[in-house]
Amino acid sequence: MNSTEARLADALRAAGDTIGPADVADPTLTPGGARRRWKAPVALLSAAAAAAVIAGGTLLGPAGHDARPAAGGSSPTPSATPAAEVRVSIVLCGRKSTVPRCRRSPATENDRKRLLNELQTFAYVRSIDAKADYEIAPKKGSNLIWARVATQDDAQRLARALLGRPGVESVVVYR
Amino acid sequence: MARARDDAAPAVTDLYRGHALGLTRLAFVMVGDRQTAEDVVQDAFTGLYRRWGHIEDRERALNYVRSAVLNGCRNALRARRRPLRVTHQPAVxxxxxxxxxxxxxxxxxxxxxxxxxxxxxxxxxxxxxxxxxxxxxxxxxxxxxxxxxxxxxxxxxxxxxxxxxx
Missing domain, CATH: 1.10.10.10 (Winged helix-like DNA-binding domain superfamily/Winged helix DNA-binding domain)
Incomplete structure (x- = not known):
């Protein structure tokens, strides 16, 4: 490894190490697979006739876990982030969805607009991003709407309100 | 397909547990701020979950999610160059x-x-x-x-x- 390579590797490692394990949400899906074995909050959402995955940690635990974990001692927070904010991804139905209902009737632009309008009426929704710049599907158009709410309870409330609506495949709650 | 859907949650959770930290660090060094890095990685795993039925093995899944993270970072950096966009602030x-x-x-x-x-x-x-x-x-x-x-x-x-x- 020459000088440039060594300097680069060292700088990248130093920058990367500022993110520690405590900075990454711990998933709370119950291992084992079947939806009926998921933990209570998820089962509640699933019962609303849509699949929901909760991949994010502390906010899904018992009451009082509604604060974002502080960075660990050796992994300080590298940038200021809003405290105790829960991110909710509303995944819209697509033709390639694994949910049969969605394959039969993918989300339309009207579905999307209706959802956006409705989100704006929820007082507990702090912000909405429908642009989905981090498009996870290499296809045209946006298939996600993001919303940020203050607490896990708000996230659960939002998920319950949206699941089963036309054009909504699933609701993913992070943190 | 229902089977694939049922398999998705534990499989994606396992992958998340094993790779979320490394991928978040990767996204962080690419985009320069933690919030964006977390968002990119979470979206990548959301995408993996949605497409689990079309992804046949774990190695492909990891490649998929890694590519999705890279794409997410590219999009985030591209968004910052648009003068009228305010959603994503430059990395500081x-x-x-x-x-x-x-x-x-x-x-x-x-x-x-x-x-x-x-x-x-x-x-x-x-x-x-x-x-x-x-x-x-x-x-x-x-x-x-x-x-x-x-x-x-x-x-x-x-x-x-x-x-x-x-």
């Missing part, structure tokens, strides 16, 4: 991070940020994630030869920017 290293990383390393990272996106990605995947040429090729969606030449050009350019070639 916090004072705390800046102090931890140190001035000399920041100089290296600043030089890295000046490289074209593909060159930057190739270098980060090689020297941060420690991926092989084949793995980098899969993540970036290019051939091994392209990875080799891109990495070589990127290193030379970085060396010039840092004055290491003198």
């Amino acid at each position: 290293w916090s004072a705390e991070t800046a102090a931890l990383v140190g001035e000399e390393r920041r100089e290296v990272l600043a030089a890295l940020a000046r490289l074209p996106a593909r060159q930057r990605e190739a270098l980060v995947l090689r020297y941060f994630s420690g991926l092989s040429e084949q793995e980098i090729a899969a993540a970036m969606g290019v051939s091994r030869g392209t990875v080799k030449s891109t990495t070589s050009r990127a290193l030379a350019a970085l060396g010039r920017l840092l004055g290491d070639d003198q």
Whole structure:
């Protein structure tokens, strides 16, 4: 490894190490697979006739876990982030969805607009991003709407309100 | 398909547990702020969950999510260049991070940020994630030869920017 390579590797490692394990949400899906074995909050959402995955940690635990974990001692927070904010991804139905209902009737632009309008009426929704710049599907158009709410309870409330609506495949709650 | 759906949650959770930290660090060194890095990684895993039925094995799943993270970082960086977009602010290293990383390393990272996106990605995947040429090729969606030449050009350019070639 020459000088440039060594300097680069060292700088990248130093920058990367500022993110520690405590900075990454711990998933709370119950291992084992079947939806009926998921933990209570998820089962509640699933019962609303849509699949929901909760991949994010502390906010899904018992009451009082509604604060974002502080960075660990050796992994300080590298940038200021809003405290105790829960991110909710509303995944819209697509033709390639694994949910049969969605394959039969993918989300339309009207579905999307209706959802956006409705989100704006929820007082507990702090912000909405429908642009989905981090498009996870290499296809045209946006298939996600993001919303940020203050607490896990708000996230659960939002998920319950949206699941089963036309054009909504699933609701993913992070943190 | 229902079976695939049922398998998705534990499989994606396992992958998340094993790779979320590394991928968040990767996204962080690419985009420079933690919030965006977390968002990119979470979206990548959301995408993996949605497409689990179409992804046949774990290795492909990891490639998928790694590529999705790279795409997410590209999109985030592209969004910052749009003058009228306000959703994503430019990356700003916090004072705390800046102090931890140190001035000399920041100089290296600043030089890295000046490289074209593909060159930057190739270098980060090689020297941060420690991926092989084949793995980098899969993540970036290019051939091994392209990875080799891109990495070589990127290193030379970085060396010039840092004055290491003198």
